[in-house]
């Protein structure tokens with residue numbers, strides 16, 4: 001049967017990117033998705049904003065909600081200093097299978113750990129299962145319908161601490177209005193919108209950066 005879009009993206013990485021070179025994996029995916037087949041990676045323009053937030057924060061413990069093909073896991077993972085770890089949750093087993101290969105091709109299998117399953121099921125178990133106390137940085141990029149429920153669950157599970165930075169993709173396109181209203185109104189957060197464009201297109205989208213005040 002026909003290959004899937006993630007499988008075709010993985011083949012481009014395996015055919016064109018240099019093993020162990022995260023930068024080449026990122027540029028191969030961006031070139032492929034801009035010129036051959038669009039895919040919902042955070043992309044190069046929003047990716048540059050993501051890079052600057054991560055580089056400034058230099059986080060030790062990172063949580064990503066929504067791995068897809070592993071593009072942002074590689075983007076974030078490549079910037080983490082030794083000892084730092086990224087835990088990325090992916091619900092879709094087909095996406096997870098491709099992401100594991102992309103993360104491995106980039107040589108980041110010791111920095112990035114992919115966990116398959118629903119964020120709502122896993123968030124309450126992260127502390128006892130992975131020995132995590134709190135997260136320094138959280139990237140929300142799974143499903144707009146789940147952003148608000150998951151940030152509230154992270155609060156309940158006390159996985160945020162004073163200064164934890166949350167960065168949410170797609171707050172304009174496809175859009176997460178309930179999430180935006182919450183983080184912008186709540187006294188628990190200091191929130192700011194980084195205007196950009198939907199990956200590989202001219203449509204508006206942006207990232208919302210919210211610092212937890214605890």
Ligand SMILES: Cc1cc(C(=O)N2CCN(C)CC2)sc1-c1cc(O)c2nc[nH]c(=O)c2c1
Nearest residue numbers: 038040041042066141142143169170173174201
């Ligand atoms: C699937 C999809 C379609 C979009 C769109 O407007 N399109 C018009 C323009 N054409 C070109 C592409 C398609 S935007 C989008 C999308 C983008 C992300 O970054 C996402 N991140 C996480 N989880 C998602 O479900 C997610 C969906």
Ligand SMILES: [Mg+2]
Nearest residue numbers: 042141169170
């Ligand atoms: Mg996205």
